[in-house]
Amino acid sequence: MEAEIQTNYSYMGRNFNDLCLNGDDNSTAFSDCNSDRSGEFSSASSHNRLLLLACASDNSDDLINQLVSDLDSSSIDVKKQAAMEIRLLAKNKPENRIKIGQAGAVRPLISLVSSSDSQLQEYGVTAILNLSLCDENKELIASSGAIKPLVKALKTGTSTARENAACALLRLSQVEENKLAIGRSGAIPLLVNLLETGGSRGKKDASTALYSLCSVKENKIRAVQAGIMKPLVELMADLGSNMVDKSAYVMSILVSASEGKTALVAEGGIPVLVEIVEVGTQRQKEIAVSILLEVCEESVPYRTMVAREGTIPPLVALSQSGTSRARQKAETLIELLRQPRSGNTAARPSGVSV
Template identity: 80%
Template sequence: MEIRLLAKNKPEYRLKIAKAGAIKPLISHMSSPDLQLQENAVTSILNLSLCDENKELIASSGAIKPLVRLLETGTSTAKENAACALLRLSQIEKNKIAIGRSGAIPLLVNLLENGGIRGKKDASTALYSLCSVKENKIRAVQAGIMKPLVELMADSGSNMVDKSAYVLSVLVSVAEARTSLVEEGGIPVLVEIIEVGSQKQKEIAVVILLQICEDNLSYCNMVAREGAIPPLIALSQSGTNRARQKVETLIELLRQLRSGNAAARTSQVSA
């Protein structure tokens, strides 16, 4: 508890505590049968990881597997703080692979779906960081991440629309994620965000829809059928230059599709 509080309240002590040899004993305490000791240990590791110089030492001292174990077996506080600690460690690129291969992704998806509001936020932020790596994107999709992401984006009262959309924007660079998003009913939710969301939410929804539509005529057709063009035209009158360019690109894709369908119907009638 003393180390936990020192590392939280005295940033200048974080490196000193690590150099004094505290990290390995704290890691061992994360596996203690004493739940309070577990919580103090994982929170101490989290607080020490706020010092950039400590991240490598924490990971190399064997913290990743016990942190992942706490995601599965810990108290709600331990799970939340384990997710935060993994987020901090994932800011070192090579740790993203190690964390993903240690089984963290399905457990973070479970926390995203079933945790409290803080747990959902911690899980989404950790997943956003970890899923910059392709193999972790695949793991997240296989773990069923799309269902909770779509549900959270559809619930404006969840306070998770932005965070969920940002995680989704990272995932949809892989085909498996785009397929899963459509299967979970994500397109109507994204179009609704463009209609009624905040400016930031609207812009991230456009980024996602553009990635979905660029190489798939069927998905593009689904977006058009949801009535996306009028709210997109309204959105094109506001926002940053970069955002307006993406909106205009998406509008053009949808208009080309509509023109192509009209031409095909005319050809069929003529025949």
């Protein structure tokens, strides 16, 4: 179950009417982090069969109450088993997510997220992620103190724990009040690191979480200071990857801050964006021209840099064959690039000659 972001859409409270396509390209920009992708049971014991039946039935209350009680056991093995089974109950049946939250599982699961036992931590993180798929649980999880332990798991956990912690933080960030708390907890540099060094799923999860968090200006600055532009530019330059759209959308919200524009230029982002305007997909071209327009609107030096990259010919082509919004933005950018390049030198970045 992955919700695609279609054309003419809003996502996480942001309207993409200025960026979306009106054509038939329904390629996914972001896929929401869903429940974990870990394996199921390795054996077919009677207890496991009982759990599987509970996942599929409406009569899981007694089992849930027992598992929540087991989370407080003095035995690490009992805690692991309980956390794993709660994870599966929450993963496989949405109704169970509410029941588990109401049964008092959140606080003991958060304590597992802080465990020094890597497997116990991973099970705790993943159970919290699956519970956070339910909107009713998001506030409960955050108010119960989950953010800092999830950030710790993002830093010290297994690869699965890191990915699932990123997803859980994404889910919590969908409550607007949590965005600043997550940003101030130290999550953003860790997400930037996951974007740069993680596997394909880790990069996707990190970009989606960063996209949500960076709708807040304070978090934009944190992301730029954490060096996010370098991996974004590198991922966008790899046109054969599945990260071009995701990276471009994250970049599109960062360049609304002057620090984001400066970092994009410093990391060599302009030639990459120009190449996308020339050879990218329709969606990618539209995002790229939107970013370039944002960069150029108030800066003559940046306009000069963009023009020197040979941008006008692909912009002219886009103005004739792109979507209606892409054509409009391309035409506006062409007009800007053809204006006399004098007068505005305030925005010139340090070390950039024009």
